[in-house]
Amino acid sequence: MNHFAMLTTFAKVQTRIRLVQEMIRIFANVKLTNKLTGSWLATRETPLIRTVATSCLVCAKSREISQKKELSEKKLTRHFVDHRNVKLQAGAGGKGACTFHSEPRKEWGGPDGGNGGDGGNIIIKVDRQVKSLAQVDPVYKGEDGDSGGSKNCYGRNAGSTYIAVPLGTVVKEQGNTVADLSQHGQEYVAAFGGAGGKGNRFFLSNENRAPMTATPGERGQERVLHLELRTMAHAGLVGFPNAGKSSLLRAISNARPAVAAYPFTTLNPHVGIVKYRDHEQVAVADIPGIIRGAHLNRGLGISFLRHIERCRFLLFVLDLSTPEPWTQLQYLRYELDQYESGLSLRPHAIVANKMDLPGSKANLEALRSHVDHRVIPVSALTGQNTEELILHLRELYDGYLQTEIQGSGEDKLIRCFLVKKNCVFELAFDLCCWDHTDGCLLCVVADWTSKGCAYCWDTCWCQHVRRMDNESDKWAGVLWEYLCLHQPLEKSDVIIGLGCHDVRVAERSAALFLEGWAPWLLFTGYLGKQTADVWTRPEADVFLDVALKMGVPRENILLETKATNTGENICFSYRILKENNIPARKLILVQQPFMERRVFATFLRQWPDQGDNMHTIVTSPEIGISGYPNPTVGTTADLIMRMLGVLERIRDYPQKGFQVEQEITHSALTAYHWLLQAGYIPK
Numbered sequence: 023m024n025h026f027a028m029l030t031t032f033a034k035v036q037t038r039i040r041l042v043q044e045m046i047r048i049f050a051n052v053k054l055t056n057k058l059t060g061s062w063l064a065t066r067e068t069p070l071i072r073t074v075a076t077s078c079l080v081c082a083k084s085r086e087i088s089q090k091k092e093l094s095e096k097k098l099t100r101h102f103v104d105h106r107n108v109k110l111q112a113g114a115g116g117k118g119a120c121t122f123h124s125e126p127r128k129e130w131g132g133p134d135g136g137n138g139g140d141g142g143n144i145i146i147k148v149d150r151q152v153k154s155l156a157q158v159d160p161v162y163k164g165e166d167g168d169s170g171g172s173k174n175c176y177g178r179n180a181g182s183t184y185i186a187v188p189l190g191t192v193v194k195e196q197g198n199t200v201a202d203l204s205q206h207g208q209e210y211v212a213a214f215g216g217a218g219g220k221g222n223r224f225f226l227s228n229e230n231r232a233p234m235t236a237t238p239g240e241r242g243q244e245r246v247l248h249l250e251l252r253t254m255a256h257a258g259l260v261g262f263p264n265a266g267k268s269s270l271l272r273a274i275s276n277a278r279p280a281v282a283a284y285p286f287t288t289l290n291p292h293v294g295i296v297k298y299r300d301h302e303q304v305a306v307a308d309i310p311g312i313i314r315g316a317h318l319n320r321g322l323g324i325s326f327l328r329h330i331e332r333c334r335f336l337l338f339v340l341d342l343s344t345p346e347p348w349t350q351l352q353y354l355r356y357e358l359d360q361y362e363s364g365l366s367l368r369p370h371a372i373v374a375n376k377m378d379l380p381g382s383k384a385n386l387e388a389l390r391s392h393v394d395h396r397v398i399p400v401s402a403l404t405g406q407n408t409e410e411l412i413l414h415l416r417e418l419y420d421g422y423l424q425t426e427i428q429g430s431g432e433d434k435l436i437r438c439f440l441v442k443k444n445c446v447f448e449l450a451f452d453l454c455c456w457d458h459t460d461g462c463l464l465c466v467v468a469d470w471t472s473k474g475c476a477y478c479w480d481t482c483w484c485q486h487v488r489r490m491d492n493e494s495d496k497w498a499g500v501l502w503e504y505l506c507l508h509q510p511l512e513k514s515d516v517i518i519g520l521g522c523h524d525v526r527v528a529e530r531s532a533a534l535f536l537e538g539w540a541p542w543l544l545f546t547g548y549l550g551k552q553t554a555d556v557w558t559r560p561e562a563d564v565f566l567d568v569a570l571k572m573g574v575p576r577e578n579i580l581l582e583t584k585a586t587n588t589g590e591n592i593c594f595s596y597r598i599l600k601e602n603n604i605p606a607r608k609l610i611l612v613q614q615p616f617m618e619r620r621v622f623a624t625f626l627r628q629w630p631d632q633g634d635n636m637h638t639i640v641t642s643p644e645i646g647i648s649g650y651p652n653p654t655v656g657t658t659a660d661l662i663m664r665m666l667g668v669l670e671r672i673r674d675y676p677q678k679g680f681q682v683e684q685e686i687t688h689s690a691l692t693a694y695h696w697l698l699q700a701g702y703i704p705k
């Protein structure tokens with residue numbers, strides 16, 4: 023055998039020896055574990071298989087022997103974070119391009135600059151797997167949209183940035199709650215990406231065949247939000263200092279809170295996850311010890327009672343080695359109830375800990391005779407009977423899920439719109455209607471908040487019509503407020519009632535005349551979008567009837583019956599007043615409340631005579647948003663869709679030259695996006 027072959031054989035023998043040593047070590051460990059836990063191999067034969075998959079039946083204390091240095095309390099608490107501030111900057115829109123078509127022998131190619139892509143939104147999304155806010159970064163920046171290109175190439179829209187948060191996260195802005203995320207998968211668009219800029223192709227018109235204008239993309243929304251976990255954990259371990267709460271959490275979950283033989287070892291709450299075979303997970307919080315007078319802020323005081331309040335059910339941990347352990351329970355209950363009445367009555371179990379110590383057995387019997395609730399004897403140190411505790415924990419959890427589902431029946435409704443004869447009804451379908459097949463097509467988008475609305479036709483819908491939810495109402499109110507101007511009235515030369523399908527506009531115009539705000543009343547309008555299907559006579563004629571009925575003399579009323587849109591209403595009214603030699607330096611324009619801003623912006627662009635001494639006031643029927651819906655003008659859902667359409671015109675029409683630019687406030691823009699997302703379609 024040569025020298026090299028000898029070396030190879032020696033190395034092989036050494037590897038085998040190491041393998042055998044390793045096997046012996048593992049085997050010895052298994053035997054030790056079997057002794058402590060009641061067998062690893064035995065479970066293969068016995069039908070009594072653990073229904074839990076927690077890895078830590080071995081006593082909690084034994085783990086302290088591990089060579090790994092224990093983490094300090096401060097470091098340990100980093101694993102669980104229950105509130106966070108985040109700064110969000112959504113992506114900016116890409117800029118529009120300014121280019122012209124170029125081709126050999128084609129000198130004057132038209133504009134072909136494409137629009138920029140929209141900036142990416144930042145979305146907060148609930149993920150059941152996420153248990154704390156520890157993973158949430160302090161700053162998020164959304165993706166920017168791509169710029170537009172030549173040959174009418176549009177820039178790519180940026181994708182959304184997602185922030186995963188646990189169930190029960192409350193989103194707050196300047197102290198106000200803006201979202202309460204309570205369902206798995208629920209999304210909240212926390213910052214909207216900026217719209218992409220327009221390329222010069224967009225500005226092509228009959229007047230300008232070679233526009234050089236291209237606009238930059240809008241900036242993305244910027245927000246600072248405060249995230250807070252409403253529910254801290256499913257179960258909370260409540261007990262006096264040193265009762266063994268942290269040891270117990272170590273014994274039943276994967277958490278590693280510090281354990282020591284002195285009070286107030288735990289200074290901050292820790293959350294451990296108990297995992298079950300069916301992959302269900304129950305979060306258990308180890309809460310710092312409570313002492314008598316905690317409700318008066320003694321010991322670690324009220325802040326920890328606050329954590330208890332956020333748990334769905336409680337585990338009272340008692341040290342059974344002390345005399346009269348039931349008094350601990352009485353004191354704990356007293357402290358909880360002093361903090362919040364009825365808190366101690368939450369679903370709970372009593373855990374009698376330290377059963378391995380002498381005297382505990384006798385105390386257990388005495389405790390059982392003093393309380394009428396279930397008592398689970400365990401030893402966190404040796405792991406004795408932790409099985410029963412884990413199974414009972416699951417019972418409590420299942421009970422909680424049951425009540426949660428029953429209580430949130432309303433949330434299970436799926437919302438959609440029914441469009442019928444030009445009327446839109448908001449509907450709510452119960453889950454059971456998914457299989458509803460009595461001759462109707464029912465199409466429901468489950469993820470309605472992000473996908474938009476669903477339509478359903480010809481169904482027995484009456485029973486399902488319901489009020490709009492508060493959140494839509496809120497945003498509709500914000501939009502309404504932005505669109506109304508609330509200008510104070512002044513004596514004027516002419517009152518102009520702009521035609522529409524709402525006769526309250528005619529009534530308001532006539533009332534203003536009768537109150538003496540102006541000596542002339544002019545109604546303008548042929549048939550428009552809303553009236554074309556409903557009326558056969560021009561809007562101005564219908565309004566005239568209303569005014570005459572109210573007692574306005576015919577000779578004070580002028581009619582303009584050709585205009586089909588707001589711009590024409592203004593231009594044609596100017597002409598009529600000129601033809602009749604009626605001075606018009608001061609005007610009162612009357613339209614529907616949510617049209618005030620748009621009418622004003624249109625007037626400033628379309629009225630030919632915009633001298634310094636020209637003065638205009640826009641007003642409307644004196645009704646609020648709740649008083650607006652009626653059988654003629656439609657439902658609140660109709661109103662919302664019209665308001666969205668008006669806002670889009672305020673945004674887009676200045677570029678087309680129809681009206682002057684108006685600043686769109688941040689709140690109005692947020693309302694617009696929210697309502698769009700909720701499925702309302704701009705009309």
Ligand SMILES: Nc1nc2c(ncn2[C@@H]2O[C@H](COP(=O)(O)OP(=O)(O)OP(=O)(O)O)[C@@H](O)[C@H]2O)c(=O)[nH]1
Binds near residue numbers: 261
């Ligand atoms: N013999 C015995 N000792 C235990 C048992 N459980 C906990 N201990 C001991 O009791 C002491 C306190 O345990 P901890 O788990 O830190 O108690 P705690 O309730 O978290 O205490 P605080 O964090 O101070 O509120 C430690 O020395 C543990 O080893 C048990 O079942 N049997």
Ligand SMILES: [Mg+2]
Binds near residue numbers: 269279288
């Ligand atoms: Mg502790």
